[in-house]
Amino acid sequence: MKLRIYNTLSRKIEDFEPLNPPRVTMYVCGITAYDSSHLGHARSAIIFDVLFRILRWLCYEVLYVRNITDIDDKIINRANREGLFWKDITERYTQEYQEEMEKLGVLKPTFEPKASEHIHEIISLIEKLINGGLAYVSEGDVYFAVEKFKGYGKLSGRKLEELLSGVRIDPSEKKRNPLDFALWKSAKPGEPFWESPWGFGRPGWHIECSAMSLKYLGETIDIHGGGLDLIFPHHENEIAQSEGATGKTFVRYFIHHGLITVEGEKMSKSLGNFVTTAYLLEKYHPEVIRAFLLSKHYRSPLDYSEKNIQETEKAMYRLYETLYWINKATPKKEGGLLPRSKSLKEALSKFKETFVQALLEDLNTALALGHLFALEGELYNFINRFKDLTTEEVTLLKEALKEIQELSGGLLGIAKTDPEAFFFSEKERKLKAKGKTLNEVEELIQKRFEARLEKNFALADSIRTELQKLGIQLKDTKEETFWFVE
Numbered sequence: 001m002k003l004r005i006y007n008t009l010s011r012k013i014e015d016f017e018p019l020n021p022p023r024v025t026m027y028v029c030g031i032t033a034y035d036s037s038h039l040g041h042a043r044s045a046i047i048f049d050v051l052f053r054i055l056r057w058l059c060y061e062v063l064y065v066r067n068i069t070d071i072d073d074k075i076i077n078r079a080n081r082e083g084l085f086w087k088d089i090t091e092r093y094t095q096e097y098q099e100e101m102e103k104l105g106v107l108k109p110t111f112e113p114k115a116s117e118h119i120h121e122i123i124s125l126i127e128k129l130i131n132g133g134l135a136y137v138s139e140g141d142v143y144f145a146v147e148k149f150k151g152y153g154k155l156s157g158r159k160l161e162e163l164l165s166g167v168r169i170d171p172s173e174k175k176r177n178p179l180d181f182a183l184w185k186s187a188k189p190g191e192p193f194w195e196s197p198w199g200f201g202r203p204g205w206h207i208e209c210s211a212m213s214l215k216y217l218g219e220t221i222d223i224h225g226g227g228l229d230l231i232f233p234h235h236e237n238e239i240a241q242s243e244g245a246t247g248k249t250f251v252r253y254f255i256h257h258g259l260i261t262v263e264g265e266k267m268s269k270s271l272g273n274f275v276t277t278a279y280l281l282e283k284y285h286p287e288v289i290r291a292f293l294l295s296k297h298y299r300s301p302l303d304y305s306e307k308n309i310q311e312t313e314k315a316m317y318r319l320y321e322t323l324y325w326i327n328k329a330t331p332k333k334e335g336g337l338l339p340r341s342k343s344l345k346e347a348l349s350k351f352k353e354t355f356v357q358a359l360l361e362d363l364n365t366a367l368a369l370g371h372l373f374a375l376e377g378e379l380y381n382f383i384n385r386f387k388d389l390t391t392e393e394v395t396l397l398k399e400a401l402k403e404i405q406e407l408s409g410g411l412l413g414i415a416k417t418d419p420e421a422f423f424f425s426e427k428e429r430k431l432k433a434k435g436k437t438l439n440e441v442e443e444l445i446q447k448r449f450e451a452r453l454e455k456n457f458a459l460a461d462s463i464r465t466e467l468q469k470l471g472i473q474l475k476d477t478k479e480e481t482f483w484f485v486e
């Protein structure tokens with residue numbers, strides 16, 4: 001079994017071959033910690049989380065770095081605006097982000113280095129670039145000289161001449177070429193600074209990723225990822241810095257995901273069209289958010305709207321309802337598989353074959369989810385149609401449950417929660433929003449259950465109507481009333 005993945009460098013889907021198997025090195029550009037994270041940041045973390053899980057499932061030993069940018073103009077502006085020390089800002093939002101990612105079931109990367117803790121490595125790398133003639137000092141700043149690096153533009157497919165035609169030349173600039181970018185910026189009043197051979201100052205944005213990936217993962221890394229907004233200039237500049245300094249290939253596979261959009265525009269803080277991860281976690285189960293984010297191919301844009309995520313929630317409730325019934329299923333008679341289970345059996349073996357296959361072919365989470373829901377549909381119909389299950393039929397249902405939990409739960413982080421726990425926390429959360437407690441509602445449901453046993457249908461119906469007003473959906477079986485809040 002082999003992973004095939006789209007490589008932005010070649011613009012093709014390629015077989016994934018790590019440089020030194022079984023080791024795989026992966027670096028993903030993380031957040032700039034100056035504000036609360038939004039759904040776009042969660043998409044990035046979850047896509048690479050799925051890739052991380054798949055690589056581990058393929059028995060690779062993955063070293064995964066996701067950095068935190070904690071030196072940046074936006075951080076400094078925010079700190080000055082709030083009258084706080086820059087570190088207060090970055091620590092607050094880093095912690096918030098890490099807690100949210102944990103709630104979303106995102107596995108911790110091997111390393112989460114911060115730019116501010118790697119100034120020494122950054123300075124050494126800049127010195128190397130200056131010594132190699134690829135960077136120059138100008139009034140306390142250091143710039144990378146883009147025309148000195150032959151391959152500049154190879155990732156984004158841009159040519160230097162084309163790029164130059166689009167920029168305004170300002171003769172007062174400290175740069176020799178308007179496309180040169182800052183590796184080091186001299187300190188301005190009110191900004192954090194560090195000591196360097198070029199005076200007090202701070203690193204530019206791009207150099208931190210080159211320095212930290214070199215430190216933790218070595219000169220050549222297998223995978224480098226981020227949103228496609230980072231292809232140019234960020235990743236182009238990272239290549240120039242890293243390859244300029246080492247003379248080696250920096251990245252074997254560049255993987256870029258599409259953006260979360262709102263009515264077609266990138267979700268971003270500067271446009272003010274964002275929903276925070278915290279807000280979504282208040283409203284939706286973490287697995288609903290994951291399922292929504294994985295419902296489209298990672299390279300496509302994904303348009304957020306409340307309606308779209310609510311549709312995912314409906315599908316997830318149905319999935320969990322099915323898993324709930326399987327959990328509860330017990331045989332009513334001894335016996336083997338009857339002809340009626342033929343299509344379920346086929347659906348299960350199809351799922352086992354196709355689910356992982358979809359993920360291995362360029363991480364097609366949308367298709368994998370399609371396979372999951374196809375099996376779920378078969379399971380749902382089977383459970384609802386046949387109440388006199390045989391021992392072997394129950395075994396088949398439990399096997400399907402186990403496969404779903406292992407494959408979808410393990411690789412997508414979806415369907416990994418115990419179904420009872422899923423509904424319990426969902427009911428609590430939704431009732432709280434309606435000003436009700438779980439106890440109150442459970443008492444009503446019990447009362448209705450008893451009324452039905454006593455054939456007091458008038459009372460049972462009036463309770464049902466009352467519950468429906470709260471958006472509660474009820475489903476009666478002989479043993480219990482299954483319910484959830486819409």
Ligand SMILES: Nc1ncnc2c1ncn2[C@@H]1O[C@H](COP(=O)(O)OP(=O)(O)OP(=O)(O)O)[C@@H](O)[C@H]1O
Pocket residue numbers: 029030031032033038039040041043044225226227228229230258259260261266267268269270
């Ligand atoms: N709308 C989005 N959809 C998907 N990924 C995004 C989106 N916005 C940012 N990202 C990704 O999140 C990661 C962290 O990015 P970063 O903190 O630099 O965000 P940003 O682009 O500055 O966000 P904003 O513009 O909202 O401030 C990057 O890999 C980036 O590509």
Ligand SMILES: [Zn+2]
Pocket residue numbers: 028029030209234238
């Ligand atoms: Zn980066």
